[in-house]
Amino acid sequence: MRREVWAGMAALRFVDAVRQALADEMEADESVILMGEEVGPLGGVFTVTRDLIERFGPDRVMDAPLAEASFTGFALGAATEGMRPVVEIMFSDFVMIAMDQIVNHAAKLRYMTNEQFDVPIVVRLPGGGGSNHGPQHSQSFESWFAHTPGLIVAMPSNPSDGYWMMRHAIQLNDPVIFLENKAMYFGAEQEVADEPPADPWAAAVPREGSDLTIVSAGRMVGRCLSAAESISTRGIDCEVIDLRYLWPMDVDTVFTSVAKTSRLLVVSEAVEFCGWSGEVASRVAKDAFTSLDAPIFRVGALRCPIPVGVALEDEIIPTVERIEQAVVDCMDF
Amino acid sequence: MRWAQDLRRHSVGDLATVEEQLFALMLLIRSVEAAIERTHRAAKITGSFHSSLGQESCAAGVSLALRDDDIVTSNHRGHGHAVGKGVSAEAVIAEMFRRTNGSSGGRGGSMHIHNRSVGFYGETAIVGGGLGWASGAAWTRKRHGSDAIAVAYAGDGAFANGIFAEAIRVADFWEAPCLFVCENNGWAHSMPSDGVFGPAGSITNVVSAMNVRSEFVDGRDAVKVYETGCELVEYVRTGKPAFIEVAVHRVKAHSVNDADYRYRPKNEGAEWLREYDPINSLRASIRVEQQHAIESAVSAVVDEALEAASNGALPETSDALRGIYATRGLGWDGRAEIR
Ligand SMILES: Cc1ncc(C[n+]2csc(CCOP(=O)(O)OP(=O)(O)O)c2C)c(N)n1
Ligand SMILES: [Mg+2]
Numbered sequence: 001m002r003r004e005v006w007a008g009m010a011a012l013r014f015v016d017a018v019r020q021a022l023a024d025e026m027e028a029d030e031s032v033i034l035m036g037e038e039v040g041p042l043g044g045v046f047t048v049t050r051d052l053i054e055r056f057g058p059d060r061v062m063d064a065p066l067a068e069a070s071f072t073g074f075a076l077g078a079a080t081e082g083m084r085p086v087v088e089i090m091f092s093d094f095v096m097i098a099m100d101q102i103v104n105h106a107a108k109l110r111y112m113t114n115e116q117f118d119v120p121i122v123v124r125l126p127g128g129g130g131s132n133h134g135p136q137h138s139q140s141f142e143s144w145f146a147h148t149p150g151l152i153v154a155m156p157s158n159p160s161d162g163y164w165m166m167r168h169a170i171q172l173n174d175p176v177i178f179l180e181n182k183a184m185y186f187g188a189e190q191e192v193a194d195e196p197p198a199d200p201w202a203a204a205v206p207r208e209g210s211d212l213t214i215v216s217a218g219r220m221v222g223r224c225l226s227a228a229e230s231i232s233t234r235g236i237d238c239e240v241i242d243l244r245y246l247w248p249m250d251v252d253t254v255f256t257s258v259a260k261t262s263r264l265l266v267v268s269e270a271v272e273f274c275g276w277s278g279e280v281a282s283r284v285a286k287d288a289f290t291s292l293d294a295p296i297f298r299v300g301a302l303r304c305p306i307p308v309g310v311a312l313e314d315e316i317i318p319t320v321e322r323i324e325q326a327v328v329d330c331m332d333f
Numbered sequence: 334m335r336w337a338q339d340l341r342r343h344s345v346g347d348l349a350t351v352e353e354q355l356f357a358l359m360l361l362i363r364s365v366e367a368a369i370e371r372t373h374r375a376a377k378i379t380g381s382f383h384s385s386l387g388q389e390s391c392a393a394g395v396s397l398a399l400r401d402d403d404i405v406t407s408n409h410r411g412h413g414h415a416v417g418k419g420v421s422a423e424a425v426i427a428e429m430f431r432r433t434n435g436s437s438g439g440r441g442g443s444m445h446i447h448n449r450s451v452g453f454y455g456e457t458a459i460v461g462g463g464l465g466w467a468s469g470a471a472w473t474r475k476r477h478g479s480d481a482i483a484v485a486y487a488g489d490g491a492f493a494n495g496i497f498a499e500a501i502r503v504a505d506f507w508e509a510p511c512l513f514v515c516e517n518n519g520w521a522h523s524m525p526s527d528g529v530f531g532p533a534g535s536i537t538n539v540v541s542a543m544n545v546r547s548e549f550v551d552g553r554d555a556v557k558v559y560e561t562g563c564e565l566v567e568y569v570r571t572g573k574p575a576f577i578e579v580a581v582h583r584v585k586a587h588s589v590n591d592a593d594y595r596y597r598p599k600n601e602g603a604e605w606l607r608e609y610d611p612i613n614s615l616r617a618s619i620r621v622e623q624q625h626a627i628e629s630a631v632s633a634v635v636d637e638a639l640e641a642a643s644n645g646a647l648p649e650t651s652d653a654l655r656g657i658y659a660t661r662g663l664g665w666d667g668r669a670e671i672r
Contacts, residue, residue: 059476065506070499073465074507077483080454080466081473100496104459105466113447113455114438115656149665150657173659248667 015185017159021166036088072098092127107150130183134308157221181219203250209239212263227323262293272300294333335419343630359389362413382443383410387584394558404483406463411456419451422638432645461491464500472509490521504574518583533580547576
C-alpha cells in the first residue's frame with residue numbers, strides 16, 4: 001500500500017529535490033530500493049543519496065560492486081519480482097557497460113514475453129557537460145535512449161521537475177531513463193510545486209513569446225531562457241518550450257506554439273547529428289509545414305568528444321551566444 | 334511437475350525411481366527437439382533454433398532438483414530447460430510455429446520461451462543476458478520470506494563474457510539464492526571451449542577461486558547431475574549462490590542453419606551419441622515394459638503437441654504493436670491517449 005507523504009517543502013536545489021523525491025517514494029512504498037556504486041554511506045558522488053542509508057538502511061540503499069551490467073541486470077530481476085529499483089549509474093557515460101541489460105532486456109522484456117513481465121525500474125544518469133570531467137564523463141546520450149522502443153526518457157530542467165518527475169518515474173511500471181544534468185545539481189534553489197503537474201507528460205512553456213519557438217530539454221532549457229531574455233532587448237520575443245520527456249514527446253505543445261510564432265529552433269545538449277532535435281524538426285516540418293515562415297534551425301553539440309575544461313567545451317556544447325545567433329539567423333531568413 | 338502430468342495422461346504409471354523420472358524427462362526433451370527439427374526440415378517452421386539434443390541430462394538433472402515455485406532463466410538453447418521446468422511441449426512447439434498458444438503468444442520464437450506461471454521466466458537470445466535477472470528475482474523472493482531459489486542456465490561461451498563472473502560476484506555479494514548452471518557443451522558456436530578455458534572442469538576452478546561453492550559433473554551420468562543438483566539446490570536454499578558446470582556434448586550443429594562440418598568432423602555428434610547417449614545409459618536400471626510405456630507416452634504427448642501447435646491461431650497482425658509499455662494509455666507511438 002502506498003502512503004502519501006508529500007507535505008510541501010521549501011525551495012530546493014536540483015540535487016536536494018531529486019533526493020527528496022527518492023526519500024518520499026521510499027517512505028511511501030517499501031518496494032522502492034536504491035542501488036548503485038557509492039550510494040550508501042558516501043551518499044553518491046553527487047550527494048544525491050546522502051543520508052538515505054541512515055534513514056532507510058542498507059537493505060534499501062544498496063551499495064553495489066563496480067559491475068554496472070550485473071547490478072542493472074540484478075535490479076531488472078528484482079523489478080520483475082515486484083521491487084521498484086532506482087539504479088544510479090555514477091556518471092551517465094558508464095551506462096554503456098549496462099546497455100545490454102537496459103536495451104536488450106529491460107526495454108523489451110514486457111513485449112517479448114507477451115506481457116508476462118513488467119520492469120518498473122528507474123535508471124538515473126548524471127550526465128552532460130559543464131563540470132570539467134572530460135570526454136568520458138560528460139556525454140549526453142538522451143537520443144540513444146529516445147530511439148529505443150520500450151524506454152521512457154525523462155529529462156528534467158529544474159528542481160520542481162526533478163522532484164515530481166522522479167516521483168512519477170518511480171511509480172511507473174515501465175523502465176525509465178532519468179537524465180540528470182550534473183551541472184544543474186548545485187544550481188539555484190527553486191520552489192517545488194505543491195502538486196504534480198495535472199498532465200505529468202506535458203511539455204512546459206517556461207516563457208511565452210510570439211516571434212520564435214525554442215524547444216529544448218534538461219540543462220539547455222536554462223540557456224535557452226537566458227538567450228531569450230537577452231535577445232528580447234533586441235525586440236525579438238521568443239517562446240521557450242521545455243519538453244521534459246523526450247519519450248513520449250509532447251509534440252502537440254510544439255505545434256501549438258509554432259502555429260503562433262511560425263519559427264522554430266531546437267536546442268539539445270546531445271550531439272545534433274541524428275539527435276532527438278531532428279525528430280522535433282521533422283515532425284514540425286511534416287505536420288505544421290504551413291505554419292512555418294522560415295527553415296527550422298537546430299543547435300546541438302558538435303559531433304566531437306567533449307574536451308575537459310569549459311573553454312574548449314563551449315566550442316562544442318550549445319552556449320547562450322550560439323543559441324542567440326541561431327535565433328537571429330532564423331529571424332533574418 | 335507439468336511434464337509428468339502430461340505423461341500420466343497417456344497412462345504411464347508412477348515414475349517411481351529417479352532413473353525413471355530422468356529417463357522420461359530426457360526422452361521428452363529429446364523428442365521435442367527432434368519434432369522441432371523434423372518440422373523445420375519439412376519447412377513447416379522457418380527461422381533458426383538451437384537444439385539441445387544430446388544435452389538433456391543437464392536440463393533434466395537440474396529440473397528434477399527444483400520445486401514448482403523456483404525460478405529459471407535460460408539461454409538461446411533453452412527448449413529443454415523450459416520443458417523441465419514445466420512449460421508444456423505444446424507451448425514450446427507452438428512458439429516455434431509462431432502461434433498464439435505458444436509460450437510467448439507467437440511473438441518470441443525459439444529463443445524467447447517464457448512462462449511465468451510455471452516459474453520459467455525464460456530464455457534470452459543475448460548470451461549471458463539472463464544471469465542478473467535470475468539472481469535479482471531470487472533475491473527478491475528471499476527478501477519476501479520465501480526459500481524459493483533461481484537457476485540461471487548459460488553455456489561455456491557465456492563464461493568467456495565478463496558478465497558471467499560478474500553476475501556470480503554480485504549474487505554472492507548480495508547473497509542471492511541463485512544456482513548458476515554452466516552447460517559446457519564443448520563449443521561456443523565454432524569456438525571449442527577447451528581452447529578457451531582448458532579441459533572441461535576448468536571453468537569450475539575459476540568459480541571456486543571466487544570463493545563461491547562450485548561443482549563439476551560429467552553430464553553423461555544423469556543421476557550424478559541430479560544428485561549434485563540436489564546438493565547444491567539445498568545449499569542455495571540457505572540463501573547463497575552456487576555454481577555447477579555440467580559437461581555435455583553438443584550433438585547437433587550450433588543452430589539448424591549452421592555448417593558445422595566446416596569446423597568439426599562430420600557425424601562427430603552422431604558418433605558420440607552412439608557411444609555415450611546418456612538416455613540409453615539409464616535403460617539398464619529401468620524395466621523394459623516401463624521403458625516402453627514411457628516411450629509411447631512421450632511420443633503421444635509430442636504428437637498431441639505438434640497437432641495443437643499446428644492448429645494454433647496465428648497472432649492478429651494488429652497485435653504487432655501491443656504490449657510495449659505497461660503504463661496505461663502509453664502506446665507505441667507515445668501519442669496523446671495519455672493526455
Ligand atoms: C552477446 C552475444 N554474443 C554472440 C551471440 C551469438 N551467439 C549465439 S549463441 C553463441 C554461442 C554460445 O555458446 P555457449 O554459451 O557455449 O552456448 P551453446 O550455444 O554452446 O549452448 C553465439 C556466439 C549472442 N547471441 N549474444
Ligand atoms: Mg557451449
